[in-house]
Amino acid sequence: MIKKNKVICATSKYIRMSGHKVRRILTHIKNLSYKEALMLLELLPYRACDAIGQTLRSAASNAEHNHGKNKNFLFIETAYVTEGPRLKRIRPRAQGRAYSIIKPTCHININVKEILK
Numbered sequence: 001m002i003k004k005n006k007v008i009c010a011t012s013k014y015i016r017m018s019g020h021k022v023r024r025i026l027t028h029i030k031n032l033s034y035k036e037a038l039m040l041l042e043l044l045p046y047r048a049c050d051a052i053g054q055t056l057r058s059a060a061s062n063a064e065h066n067h068g069k070n071k072n073f074l075f076i077e078t079a080y081v082t083e084g085p086r087l088k089r090i091r092p093r094a095q096g097r098a099y100s101i102i103k104p105t106c107h108i109n110i111n112v113k114e115i116l117k
Contacts, residue, residue, distance in 0.1 A: 007077055008067055010059035012108045015051045019083045019106040022048045026079040026108075034060050034074040034112065052079075052108060059112045069114045077113040081106050 015022070025048045029037040037056060041049040056076070063069040084105035091099045 006067060007111045007113050008059055008063040008069065009109060009111045010055050010062055011110075012051060012055040012058070014084055014105050015108060016103065016105055017048055017051065018104045019081045021046070022052065022081045022106055022108060025049060025052055026081060029056075029076055030079050032076055034071055034076070037076055052110075055108045055110050056112075059110045063112055063114065073114050073116055074112045075115055076110060078111045079109070081108050083107075 025041070025044065025046055028044070029040060029052070032040065034056070038053065041053045041056070060071050060074055063074055064071055084107050086105065087103040089101040089103065091101055093099045
C-alpha cells in the first residue's frame with residue numbers, strides 16, 4: 001500500500017486587514033520550510049506578519065498533534081488569502097453630508113506538507 005502525504009491546513013478568518021497587504025507577505029513565504037518562514041516573518045517589519053505567523057504556527061501544531069508529523073520536516077505547500085466581508089462605517093461631513101469608510105477583512109489559509117529527506 002502506498003502511503004500518501006496529507007496536506008494539513010490552518011485558516012484565520014476575519015482578520016482586520018486588507019487582503020493585498022497580506023498577499024504581499026505570503027508571496028515571500030511560499031515553498032519555504034516551516035522554520036525558514038518563521039524566521040522571515042520575525043524579521044519583516046509589516047503588521048501582517050503577526051497574523052500570518054499565528055496561522056503558520058497553528059498549521060504546524062495541527063500537523064504535530066492531529067497527524068503525528070514532525071515540525072522539522074514541514075514546508076509550506078500553498079499560502080493564499082481571500083477577501084472577507086467589509087465593515088461599512090459612516091463619517092459625518094460638513095453641511096449634513098456623510099462620508100463612507102470601508103474597513104476590509106480577509107481570511108488567511110496556509111497548507112503545510114511533510115517532506116521526508
